[in-house]
Amino acid sequence: MTSNTTGRSALLTFGVDDGTVRLRSAVRRDLPDILALLAEDQLGSEREGAGAARGARSSNPCG
Template identity: 60%
Template sequence: MTADVDSGTFSLRRATKADLPRILALLMDDQLGATRENLDDLAPYERAFEMIDGDPAHLLVVGELDGEVVATFQLSYLPGLSRRGSLRAQIEAVRVDDALRGQGVGALMIQWAIDQARGRGCSLVQLTTDKSRAAAHRFYERLGFVASHEGMKLTL
């Protein structure tokens, strides 16, 4: 997928291991990520990347603007018995460089993910977003997502 945005030409592609430092920088570039991530030891991130990259049910994506990584997200396909045994897509870790917010990059990424899910036969696309991210909630609602469930997590 390639599209013109205010700042240049934006494109999406499968992430490579070489993209890992920039992906991690994007993940850390907000108040929640800054407290969760620790780049002192890259080994856990490298192991996670290898697992994601080696599993066809998962896709780590980067967005480039004129060749520079400026965005990322993960798309995972989850089989289930509910909904008549249908496949669902899970979007995770959506990040766009601050300088590009409001230019349509996030919407392009999410629409691409939805199209991929539809192409794989998914009956549902789901995502979670932290309760403190009011702007993200408005963004996803504008794209047609509905806050239909209450999510719960248990940190281990």
């Protein structure tokens, strides 16, 4: 889990097991990780342009 470094308020916060989940709106720098998650998904990997998303995670300066 990443910390909330954007200064934005969480939309929803709840405890799960030994941690806390904070739901927040995505920001531009989240896009490479979101695309990579979609590409790794069984259905997402078959979509057009999924190869570019796989490479995005490795070049993400925020990750």
